[in-house]
Amino acid sequence: MPSAGTPTAAPRRGGRRMRPSRLLFVLITVGLPMVLYLGLVIWPFLQAIYYSLTNWGGFSSSMDFIGLDNYKAIFSDDVFMKALRNNVILAILVPLVTVVLSFVLATMVTVGGSTTGAVRGLKGSSIYRVVSFFPYTIPAIVIGLIWAQMYDPSKGIVNGLLTHLPFGLGDRFNSFAWLGETATAMPASIFVIVWGFVGFYMVLFVAAIKGIPAELYDAARIDGAGRLRTMFSVTLPMIRETVQTAYIYLGVLALDAFVYMAALNPTGGPDNSTLVMSQDLFKTAFSQGQYGRASAMGVVLAAVTLLFAALVFGVNRLLGGKSDK
Amino acid sequence: MATVTYDEATRVYPGADVASVDKLNIDIQDGEFLVLVGPSGSGKSTALRMLAGLEEVNEGRILIGDRDVTNLSPKDRDVAMVFQNYALYPHMTVADNMGFALKIAGVPKSEIRSRVVEAAKILDLEPFLDRKPKALSGGQRQRVAMGRAIVRSPQVFLMDEPLSNLDAKLRVQTRTQIASLQRRLGVTTVYVTHDQVEAMTMGDRVAVLKDGLLQQLDTPRRMYDHPNNVFVAGFIGSPAMNLLEVPVTEGGVKLGSIVHPVKRDPLAKTGDKVIVGIRPEDLTPASEGGIPVEVDVVEELGADAYVYGRTDVGGESDKQIVARVDGRQVPDKGQTIHFVPKGEGDHLHLFDPESGERLGD
Numbered sequence: 010m011p012s013a014g015t016p017t018a019a020p021r022r023g024g025r026r027m028r029p030s031r032l033l034f035v036l037i038t039v040g041l042p043m044v045l046y047l048g049l050v051i052w053p054f055l056q057a058i059y060y061s062l063t064n065w066g067g068f069s070s071s072m073d074f075i076g077l078d079n080y081k082a083i084f085s086d087d088v089f090m091k092a093l094r095n096n097v098i099l100a101i102l103v104p105l106v107t108v109v110l111s112f113v114l115a116t117m118v119t120v121g122g123s124t125t126g127a128v129r130g131l132k133g134s135s136i137y138r139v140v141s142f143f144p145y146t147i148p149a150i151v152i153g154l155i156w157a158q159m160y161d162p163s164k165g166i167v168n169g170l171l172t173h174l175p176f177g178l179g180d181r182f183n184s185f186a187w188l189g190e191t192a193t194a195m196p197a198s199i200f201v202i203v204w205g206f207v208g209f210y211m212v213l214f215v216a217a218i219k220g221i222p223a224e225l226y227d228a229a230r231i232d233g234a235g236r237l238r239t240m241f242s243v244t245l246p247m248i249r250e251t252v253q254t255a256y257i258y259l260g261v262l263a264l265d266a267f268v269y270m271a272a273l274n275p276t277g278g279p280d281n282s283t284l285v286m287s288q289d290l291f292k293t294a295f296s297q298g299q300y301g302r303a304s305a306m307g308v309v310l311a312a313v314t315l316l317f318a319a320l321v322f323g324v325n326r327l328l329g330g331k332s333d334k
Numbered sequence: 335m336a337t338v339t340y341d342e343a344t345r346v347y348p349g350a351d352v353a354s355v356d357k358l359n360i361d362i363q364d365g366e367f368l369v370l371v372g373p374s375g376s377g378k379s380t381a382l383r384m385l386a387g388l389e390e391v392n393e394g395r396i397l398i399g400d401r402d403v404t405n406l407s408p409k410d411r412d413v414a415m416v417f418q419n420y421a422l423y424p425h426m427t428v429a430d431n432m433g434f435a436l437k438i439a440g441v442p443k444s445e446i447r448s449r450v451v452e453a454a455k456i457l458d459l460e461p462f463l464d465r466k467p468k469a470l471s472g473g474q475r476q477r478v479a480m481g482r483a484i485v486r487s488p489q490v491f492l493m494d495e496p497l498s499n500l501d502a503k504l505r506v507q508t509r510t511q512i513a514s515l516q517r518r519l520g521v522t523t524v525y526v527t528h529d530q531v532e533a534m535t536m537g538d539r540v541a542v543l544k545d546g547l548l549q550q551l552d553t554p555r556r557m558y559d560h561p562n563n564v565f566v567a568g569f570i571g572s573p574a575m576n577l578l579e580v581p582v583t584e585g586g587v588k589l590g591s592i593v594h595p596v597k598r599d600p601l602a603k604t605g606d607k608v609i610v611g612i613r614p615e616d617l618t619p620a621s622e623g624g625i626p627v628e629v630d631v632v633e634e635l636g637a638d639a640y641v642y643g644r645t646d647v648g649g650e651s652d653k654q655i656v657a658r659v660d661g662r663q664v665p666d667k668g669q670t671i672h673f674v675p676k677g678e679g680d681h682l683h684l685f686d687p688e689s690g691e692r693l694g695d
Contacts, residue, residue, distance in 0.1 A: 124407040125387055226420035227388050232435035232482075233409035242434070246425040 054311075060304035067300035073327050079305035089306065091281050093313070097265050098195065099285065100317055103202050103266075106260035107250060111207045113167070114141065115214035116240050120226055124235070128226040138215060141208035149205065150321045153272020156201040160187040160273075194278040202262075215275050217248040253325045260317045264310065286310045336489040338362040338385065338522055342394030345380050345546075354380045356546040357394065362539075365520045367513065369537030371527055373569070377546035379494055382526045386492050387411050398489055414483035414490040419499065420475045422467040422482075428454075429463040432481045456515070464530075473504050475684050480512070484519065491516070491523040497532065509536060530570050534558070542566050545577040564690035567611045567683055573640055573656045575611045578625075579687055580648040582608050590625040590647060594675055596682060600694030604686050607648070608693065611683035614640060617673040619665075624674035627655050639664045640673045641671070 065072035083089045118134035162184045170326030171182035187197045267287040304331035345355040355377040370378040383389035387408035433446040457477040534554040542549040550562040559568035586595040627643035684693040
């Protein structure tokens with residue numbers, strides 16, 4: 010029956026050319042997001058790069074193409090370089106301290122309890138899980154303002170407590186300006202950011218640790234692994250992806266850090282010791298009206314951020330490759 | 335190598351009213367293969383985890399050799415465990431998995447390597463030493479888990495349903511391997527399973543648990559021939575023993591239309607009814623009399639066949655009966671055949687209908 014094949018073949022041949030409904034589907038699901046992405050992400054990005062090569066003031070329609078002059082200017086500008094340096098310090102310390110603290114805490118509340126009996130967290134630690142999440146629910150600007158008050162040299166609670174230290178140690182904190190000294194302004198600011206995020210990342214890590222089969226911890230304990238060994242040989246490798254993600258998020262946050270820094274030290278701190286790039290960018294664009302130059306700063310910020318993410322991925326792969334062997 | 339002793343060991347989970355393991359007493363000999371068997375929720379895994387130190391002991395003691403390990407942490411007990419899902423470290427190679435405990439114990443690298451290779455040889459794992467667990471089949475993973483236990487040469491092996499994730503054929507094969515490996519190494523082993531066939535084929539002795547209580551502790555043979563109560567009788571053996579509640583009459587028990595003679599002494603302890611247990615192989619077809627069984631299904635296994643049918647016995651209707659018959663003379667479905675106990679009733683088991691306890695020897 011040679012004709013039997015024809016009817017089944019017909020719709021297939023028709024399918025080669027896209028039917029209108031199918032075309033519409035593709036346009037909506039693939040085309041629309043692509044257009045939005047191009048229009049709202051890629052285009053502004055390219056635009057910013059273009060502006061960074063001009064002397065545009067932001068409000069006039071006149072702009073001249075000046076090549077890399079803006080970049081030359083900001084890289085020879087001590088203030089911007091200091092801001093860049095501060096951002097790099099933040100990007101190194103904030104993720105490191107936050108991830109380490111929240112990882113240790115997460116381990117303690119999930120698997121760090123008694124070494125006999127079933128694997129469990131420390132006694133009564135579930136309360137801490139809730140309490141430590143609180144800071145994350147407070148808006149960043151509020152956190153900044155609260156801590157600015159707490160660090161206040163004469164009325165702040167920090168000095169209020171520290172001045173009561175015994176053996177004359179307390180006297181040193183009389184009217185000590187935490188945010189007004191070049192030596193302490195940056196560490197004090199880092200502390201605030203870390204304080205705000207440890208709880209959240211702890212909860213994130215707790216969720217990841219809960220996903221590890223309990224049998225694995227049983228096996229580790231029978232193999233003789235103590236708390237530290239279990240942490241490094243079981244927990245960390247098992248939640249490595251989560252740690253990497255947390256690290257990148259925190260790094261991106263630290264490379265911005267605008268809200269915290271602006272709330273704690275609006276002008277960049279003593280001797281610009283807490284000034285960050287986004288603050289400098291803001292000032293350059295909106296106070297000084299140098300949009301071209303501010304755009305160049307933005308491009309540098311974006312480049313540093315991408316570099317940071319690439320670095321974290323690279324390091325993770327390198328370490329992973331090592332322990333895999 | 336050591337003995338293991340459960341001395342009134344009890345575990346009550348927080349918030350639970352009843353004990354998951356209730357006053358467990360078992361003495362395990364040095365080098366013995368003991369199987370803990372029972373249905374889910376019987377407390378067999380809990381009992382094993384108590385020995386491992388992964389579960390607290392609320393009352394009583396657990397000893398390994400002469401050491402009281404009740405309050406020791408798992409790492410100080412010198413036991414190795416094989417888990418149901420193997421619990422291999424996914425980020426480590428097979429060799430690292432097997433050598434992890436030795437590494438923690440501070441054994442020199444060269445010695446770790448040689449011990450791992452030695453164990454890998456025994457288990458045919460040599461080609462896979464540098465692979466990660468995810469690149470292995472289920473059977474290979476199971477062997478790695480075994481290897482991890484062997485490498486440590488511990489005092490006691492603990493195995494928590496290590497075969498339940500294997501397919502049927504591999505399970506039978508691995509069952510024999512584990513049993514022979516254990517005989518060769520001579521390490522005291524406690525093995526948990528829900529599968530009574532595994533229990534019967536592997537164990538030197540078998541402990542049957544139900545609801546946290548030890549029902550019987552015996553050799554597989556004795557367990558089969560002399561179940562202590564109705565539960566053990568029904569649990570051990572496949573297909574299960576027929577348990578019929580029948581009237582007691584003068585000189586014996588009434589099985590359908592016949593009176594089967596049994597000794598007087600055991601019957602003296604019960605009322606006018608008794609539970610009679612007859613294994614499928616202890617029933618034989620008779621021309622008439624005995625228990626009339628209407629055949630539902632016939633399972634032909636070649637040499638033998640199992641007849642599954644229903645009968646009305648001792649006031650109960652549609653009671654399920656299983657009997658083993660000659661594979662060459664199988665009845666038809668729907669046919670009614672009469673079964674009587676083989677011989678003089680030496681293989682008849684009598685249980686008290688109230689307590690379920692065994693009557694007589």
